[in-house]
Amino acid sequence: MSKSIETTMTMLLESAKRAGADAADAIVAGGVSEEVCVRFGKLESMERAEDRAIGLRVFVDGRNAVISTASTDKASIDTLAERAVAMARIAPQDPYAGLAEASQLATEFPDLDLMDRTTPSSDQLIELATATEDAAISVEGITNSEGGSASYSTSAVMLATSNGFAADFERSGFSISACVLAESDGMMENDYDFSSAVHFNDLRSSQDVGAKAAARVLARIGAKKAKTGTFPVIYDQRVSASISGHIASAISGAAVARGTSFLKDKLGAQIAHASITLTDEPLRKRGLASASFDDEGLPKQTSVLVKDGVLQGWLLDLASARQLGLPPTGHASRGISSAPRPSTSNWIMTAGQVSRDDLIAGVEEGLLVTELIGSSVNLITGDYSRGAAGFWIKNGEIAYPVTEATIAGNLTDMLMTLTPADDLDFCRANITPTLRVDGMTIASG
Numbered sequence: 001m002s003k004s005i006e007t008t009m010t011m012l013l014e015s016a017k018r019a020g021a022d023a024a025d026a027i028v029a030g031g032v033s034e035e036v037c038v039r040f041g042k043l044e045s046m047e048r049a050e051d052r053a054i055g056l057r058v059f060v061d062g063r064n065a066v067i068s069t070a071s072t073d074k075a076s077i078d079t080l081a082e083r084a085v086a087m088a089r090i091a092p093q094d095p096y097a098g099l100a101e102a103s104q105l106a107t108e109f110p111d112l113d114l115m116d117r118t119t120p121s122s123d124q125l126i127e128l129a130t131a132t133e134d135a136a137i138s139v140e141g142i143t144n145s146e147g148g149s150a151s152y153s154t155s156a157v158m159l160a161t162s163n164g165f166a167a168d169f170e171r172s173g174f175s176i177s178a179c180v181l182a183e184s185d186g187m188m189e190n191d192y193d194f195s196s197a198v199h200f201n202d203l204r205s206s207q208d209v210g211a212k213a214a215a216r217v218l219a220r221i222g223a224k225k226a227k228t229g230t231f232p233v234i235y236d237q238r239v240s241a242s243i244s245g246h247i248a249s250a251i252s253g254a255a256v257a258r259g260t261s262f263l264k265d266k267l268g269a270q271i272a273h274a275s276i277t278l279t280d281e282p283l284r285k286r287g288l289a290s291a292s293f294d295d296e297g298l299p300k301q302t303s304v305l306v307k308d309g310v311l312q313g314w315l316l317d318l319a320s321a322r323q324l325g326l327p328p329t330g331h332a333s334r335g336i337s338s339a340p341r342p343s344t345s346n347w348i349m350t351a352g353q354v355s356r357d358d359l360i361a362g363v364e365e366g367l368l369v370t371e372l373i374g375s376s377v378n379l380i381t382g383d384y385s386r387g388a389a390g391f392w393i394k395n396g397e398i399a400y401p402v403t404e405a406t407i408a409g410n411l412t413d414m415l416m417t418l419t420p421a422d423d424l425d426f427c428r429a430n431i432t433p434t435l436r437v438d439g440m441t442i443a444s445g
Contacts, residue, residue, distance in 0.1 A: 009160040015081035021058035031155035036125040039147040055336035060088040068337035096319040105165045106299035109292045116172040116199040125150040135210025136178040146179040165297040178213040184221045191217035198286045225444035226405035232366035233440045241430035252342045253320030262382035272415040278306040282345035289345040289429040298330040315342040348431040352420035356434045361396040382411035408441040
């Protein structure tokens, strides 16, 4: 961060104290992003954004408030601090909110290789987007295109607290994508593929992304209704992250402290099949969600939350940790204008011992889900129902594409029958292999 930002952060904290705050923290986030979209080789849109915003959280007599601004002059900062303190004074008391103890704050900041200084020009982005779309529409059977895109971004975040913590980090990001259509007998299908990475050279090739998008949509031609009944369901890697995401939400300390999680009483118990291990890895180099400290200034560290199907712990920020009487785990995440909440970073389910193909081959009859539509998931009871599309499996082979299906069950039961494949895509923040779930209810739309 520049000296001007450091000066701004100091001004924020000092203004908060002068306005009457007992303690305060401030976060600033800014960056540059550019995205281009093309369709049939012609530029359709180009967007560029440069922004910076500041968030201030103040604590007054057991109450707190959060306020944000984009202005950084002294008069604006003084006004911001005064408003924040005035808001805090009329807020309800929160005995659990507050800054970390000095001994809890991060003091070491390992290099996670999160910043690539490559800056593609607008012309280079157009070339990337065009090449990605071309690779898709050149495949026989593709009849239309929703376009190709390419983007890059850089972001920087600094956190400072009135009890002496100050640290920052930078991150870069690059992506390419294509979405195309195919038609048969008056029925049109569309599908896509994309690649995202922290470093430009870690992107998959435009040819690979475009060809995969085309192959996916062509496979969907001639979709039929699913059978109705109880069958195994295989969640393709494209959608399997939703299952591990539900687990993360259910073990959030905030949900557990409120009593609004179906796993709230399961600490130390078997909650999933013994093949399931889930680890949060914030210190992963070039990880899409890596960082060395959380948004309350605590050090991040690798945490095994589910091991061999047994729940090991909760995702905790300071407030939920205090409410539950446990030490915080460094999982606080916040926006510029919001208070911290527990969240994962690089959330990784350990790969299984069988391939995706073998997982399919082991199903006599069932559904391979490649798309989820809508959501009716109750994390208090675990009740689960979602719209889905994909492919019907018969005798261990893909038989035909399926559309307008509904899959239902209860997460408590679903997790106990999980079988993971051995495929992991580390170009995501939620890294989950293909998953098989037995005994789900399937109905046609």
